[in-house]
Amino acid sequence: MATVRTHRYTVETGSLATMLEHRTNLIDGIRSANPTFAEATLIKLDDGSYLDIWRWESAEDMQRASQVAASIPLVGATLSLTADHSVLDGEVLDRR
Structure with missing residues (x-):
């Protein structure tokens, strides 16, 4: 069964463009190393x-x-642009 990790955070003022760039690069790297990363x-x-x-x-x-x-430097760099970060994990029960 699919699993989701939901991050909730704010982005430091003036840092959204940089955070989005870091996030894109991070997702690309994670996806290339982990083919089970869906979206x-x-x-x-x-x-x-x-x-x-x-x-x-x-x-x-x-x-x-x-x-x-934890060993990927871009993770820390991306998180440093956010505040009030929380994480919840869950299992997908229904998707239509």
């Missing part, structure tokens, strides 16, 4: 915060990638 969806909410939803084919695949992520 990433970024949503800007009415309150100015963002939801960044990353879908994996399984929880095991997501966990393996998460363990490696």
Whole structure:
């Protein structure tokens, strides 16, 4: 069953373009190293915060990638442009 990791965060003022560039490069790198990384969806909410939803084919695949992520410098560089960061994991039960 597919698994999602949902990040909620704000972006430091004036840093959105840089964060989006870092995010794109990070997703490209993760996708090339992890073929089970299915998609990433970024949503800007009415309150100015963002939801960044990353879908994996399984929880095991997501966990393996998460363990490696700490050693990727672009992860820290991208996160440094955000604040109020929280993470929730969940299993996809229905998708239409």
